[in-house]
Amino acid sequence: MKNFIYDIPTKLYFGKNQIEHLPNLINEFGKKVLLTYGGGSIKRNGLYDTILALLPECEMIELAGIEPNPRIETVRKGAELCKTHDIDVVLAVGGGSTIDASKVMAAAAKFDGDPWELVKQPDLIQDALPLIDVLTLSATGTEMNASGVITNFATKEKIGTRSYHMYPYASICDPTYTFSVSKHQTAAGTADIMSHTFEIYFSHEEEVFIQDRLAEGILNACIHYLPIALQEPENYDARANLMWASTLALNGLTSFGKGGPWTCHPIEHVLSAYYDITHAVGLAILTPRWMAYILNDQTVERFAMYAEKVWNIPSAGDPYAAARLAIDKTYQFFLDAGLPMTLPEVGITSDEFFDEMATAAASRLENAYVPLNKNDVVNILQACMEPKAM
Amino acid sequence: MKNFIYDIPTKLYFGKNQIEHLPNLINEFGKKVLLTYGGGSIKRNGLYDTILALLPECEMIELAGIEPNPRIETVRKGAELCKTHDIDVVLAVGGGSTIDASKVMAAAAKFDGDPWELVKQPDLIQDALPLIDVLTLSATGTEMNASGVITNFATKEKIGTRSYHMYPYASICDPTYTFSVSKHQTAAGTADIMSHTFEIYFSHEEEVFIQDRLAEGILNACIHYLPIALQEPENYDARANLMWASTLALNGLTSFGKGGPWTCHPIEHVLSAYYDITHAVGLAILTPRWMAYILNDQTVERFAMYAEKVWNIPSAGDPYAAARLAIDKTYQFFLDAGLPMTLPEVGITSDEFFDEMATAAASRLENAYVPLNKNDVVNILQACMEPKAM
Known part of the structure; x- marks a missing residue:
């Protein structure tokens, strides 16, 4: 630690x-x-x-x-x-x-x-x-x-x-x-909470037992209570759990002892600066593509842990299969919550600025969980242009 | 909440x-x-x-x-x-x-x-x-x-x-x-951390999703790292996780939104005031007997959750069986850590003050997770006189 x-x-x-x-x-x-x-x-x-x-x-x-x-x-x-x-x-x-x-x-x-x-x-x-x-x-x-x-x-x-x-x-x-917050804003806000949690959860510091369990608890809460809040906007316990999740996801408690090697936020910040899209929607679109892109032998065990602890997918025997299923479920969760899940849906219909944006983002991704260069960022952005094949 | x-x-x-x-x-x-x-x-x-x-x-x-x-x-x-x-x-x-x-x-x-x-x-x-x-x-x-x-x-x-x-x-x-802390004190300290967590975890407030997961994470950390710290007293990550667990177990984060209907601490405080025993050892002795004593139709679901999340015991079909196995594992965990697990082992060889002590303790247990009266406390203390039948 x-x-x-x-x-x-x-x-x-x-x-x-x-x-x-x-x-x-x-x-x-x-x-x-x-x-x-x-x-x-x-x-x-x-x-x-x-x-x-x-x-x-x-x-x-x-x-x-x-x-x-x-x-x-x-x-x-x-x-x-x-x-x-x-x-x-x-x-x-x-x-x-x-x-x-x-x-x-x-x-x-x-x-x-x-x-x-x-x-x-x-x-x-x-x-x-x-x-x-x-x-x-x-x-x-x-x-x-x-x-x-x-x-x-x-x-x-x-x-x-x-x-x-x-x-x-x-x-x-x-x-x-937050009872009067629209379905779209409720879903986008929850995607933001989850993104903060992912940015910190996916790190190479392994001996941070409580921080990892807390992060999984925040994700569990989002997954459990967002559908309730969308169905029943005035459900107090759902709104309360989402509000408390928002605070704990970024007040330091999930990152103490491990730091946070953020990736999607630096990329999304460039997207927003060019196109003024909703921050959290950009994060929801980027996140599953980023996860799929960085899945490799160095990261698969943590993704399998994510699969097991957050999505109850047993990873025994085939961690890659568990990891891929968890990434698909992440995508599907945002989609089911009604969020647009491609860049064209938020008005980014062409890749004309991808090179320029990727250059700006990559300068801040040298110490990411998996370090990314300009080409990596372009590839992730390109993947965001089409619906994800499930 | x-x-x-x-x-x-x-x-x-x-x-x-x-x-x-x-x-x-x-x-x-x-x-x-x-x-x-x-x-x-x-x-x-x-x-x-x-x-x-x-x-x-x-x-x-x-x-x-x-x-x-x-x-x-x-x-x-x-x-x-x-x-x-x-x-x-x-x-x-x-x-x-x-x-x-x-x-x-x-x-x-x-x-x-x-x-x-x-x-x-x-x-x-x-x-x-x-x-x-x-x-x-x-x-x-x-x-x-x-x-x-x-x-x-x-x-x-x-x-x-x-x-x-x-x-x-x-x-x-x-x-x-804490590298130089003895095995006994290390085990007793961990029992104290776990007891704080139990006192708050076992409550009737159910819609406190993150607090419950955090509590389970603290218990997971204690169960994972105490045996390591006992084997390798200078294992930094084990000592660090136990230290961080001690702080988080009682700085408010597990009780925010739910309160804590404490039971074992009020009983132990009376024991210590009469016999000057080690606080945390008293807690370790009391805890599994208390758990077994209050297991009933109103509490069994939470004990089954404890079994599943903390001890990986599936509760499907028979929550009582899962709950009892988790309580046995709690007892065995303290025993394996070398803690004395009966009152005679800490010098309380007779029940002469049990009535007096139980009266004092019961006055503070009216709002416990399961409210206890004087006779209940005497029964729990009596159960602490013999090794627990597994």
């Missing part, structure tokens, strides 16, 4: 009506609040009104319209609002995009240069405004980690930045706020 | 040579250090010298000889030293007893009354000196929780107290410090 430091300062309030803690949490910092949110679903479902009613004494400055794949221009706008209005605390209400963008706004509020510098050079983040969030989507795990991913379409870059200063001070995680 | 708050302020430094962080951590608080430890094993294995060499500028006040089942008299002594010497930070080096006692000393240093009041009434703990610990035994999980258990032999009470103020500020968890 590798060395690690477990130091997570975020306070996570999980469950029904935990929003009641919000006034005390905000009051620890002051009255001037930057309220950030996305497309307005929080107005339709009543959460916006609930929050305003809970904070009658606060001066609320609002930044609405934070987009999926949040943009550096939006971060610049938020940072400027923080400075202009001398904001005390940022309150982000939404999913991964809103919270990620708000983290970088909070850091940029304490920085004199352009916020994009903080994305390119995380070391420049030396301070941040306190951030409190109310989570409305089970997906990215941003509610309990120090990372944020920002897109710059001008430079065709989508980059994650990270700093201890960007941990949320507190996260309100009430699964009932 | 029940509501919960995940808020763990402890910074845990896990792995080889993490002691190098100690000077910076101590320096955050000052130069006057109360150094607490137990029977002197840290002098034999060199850790004591290492620590003094790392902190040449500190004024070290020492409190050695903290006993297993640490006593309130020792806590009083430590609190007095803190006050007399105007201590800045408590540095506890040892296992659960040393760290538990030091937590209550740190709290009592900021309290005007008798420290025993803080054990009886945790609400009285309103502040504490910062506590940093160096863990030398994988067992209690105290390195990342807010609890401490103190014994008062005068009143025949052994009680756990708890306060957010008692979380360690930082814990140094280097598995190499």
Whole structure:
């Protein structure tokens, strides 16, 4: 097991009506609040009104319209609002995009240069405004980690930045706020959770027994509860298990002692930067093709373990057969959840940028679980153009 | 899933040579250090010298000889030293007893009354000196929780107290410090880890998918790595997995969303308060008898799940048979690890205090997984007098 430091300062309030803690949490910092949110679903479902009613004494400055794949221009706008209005605390209400963008706004509020510098050079983040969030989507795990991913379409870059200063001070995680999440977003969010888990689970560090079992438990939970949540959107236990899975998949617990040699995220980040597709859908499309592409004598035992522990496929005798069946089941699971599973379905109908995108992605895959070069990435992208033969 | 708050302020430094962080951590608080430890094993294995060499500028006040089942008299002594010497930070080096006692000393240093009041009434703990610990035994999980258990032999009470103020500020968890732990202590510590996991795993909250899988993973790790650690005391991965299991078994992650309806600990606390036996050995003796005693139509499905997930015993068709086999395997596992598995072997040769002890224990078992009354506890204790028929 590798060395690690477990130091997570975020306070996570999980469950029904935990929003009641919000006034005390905000009051620890002051009255001037930057309220950030996305497309307005929080107005339709009543959460916006609930929050305003809970904070009658606060001066609320609002930044609405934070987009999926949040943009550096939006971060610049938020940072400027923080400075202009001398904001005390940022309150982000939404999913991964809103919270990620708000983290970088909070850091940029304490920085004199352009916020994009903080994305390119995380070391420049030396301070941040306190951030409190109310989570409305089970997906990215941003509610309990120090990372944020920002897109710059001008430079065709989508980059994650990270700093201890960007941990949320507190996260309100009430699964009932996800009751109104659409089937598509629920499935995509679950694909994101599963992808985070895969990116860390598939590593060469073998003596990390508890981390591996925890990862399998997160995958089991996604596989068990996603179909329930799709059938019964207001099933509390299904929504709660998916929300808790989203947090645990990326708050460090699955990677402590082993690190995470990520592959699909670097490739997907390039896809999103070129085509602005839904992050998690890109991951769902890439994942089974990546798995099939890297299946070899060095990886087959771990894939057979995945088959056995996650899909109950006995691997005795023929680990390759078990591994292939598990990869097929992974593909079929996403397909059954209603996700588009080819690139043309998300608008990428030609391979004209594959070389360019693969070059950019491959520069970050030298230390992947199985290191990949440009040609490997092109081959994986080509495989994503057609439905997978089962 | 029940509501919960995940808020763990402890910074845990896990792995080889993490002691190098100690000077910076101590320096955050000052130069006057109360150094607490137990029977002197840290002098034999060199850790004591290492620590003094790392902190040449500190004024070290020492409190050695903290006993297993640490006593309130020792806590009083430590609190007095803190006050007399105007201590800045408590540095506890040892296992659960040393760290538990030091937590209550740190709290009592900021309290005007008798420290025993803080054990009886945790609400009285309103502040504490910062506590940093160096863990030398994988067992209690105290390195990342807010609890401490103190014994008062005068009143025949052994009680756990708890306060957010008692979380360690930082814990140094280097598995190499457990290389010199005896076979007996290694086995007993693992029994403690497993008992914590059982106390929480066996509950009526069923929709806690990830928590259950994590608990099974901790049990799997104990079952896999304890025999290795007994055979090869310096096997790093075995020691590391046991140490990480000890932390995760009681830092909240297995109980978030479900609570923990503990049974064996309340009974064992009474046993220890009367007889000063080794806590974890008492737990190992009690656990399989308790399991067998509460096996019934309401619990059999969960025991069958335990059988399947932890011991790979298929439960199809006959859950009672699977459950009984798993309970037998639990007993046999402790026996094979060299633990005494009857009360007479630990010096409790008569049942003269069983009624008295059972009365005390039963008052805390009304909300247990299966609620137990005085007669139930007497029956379980009686079953502990003889080797279990397999």
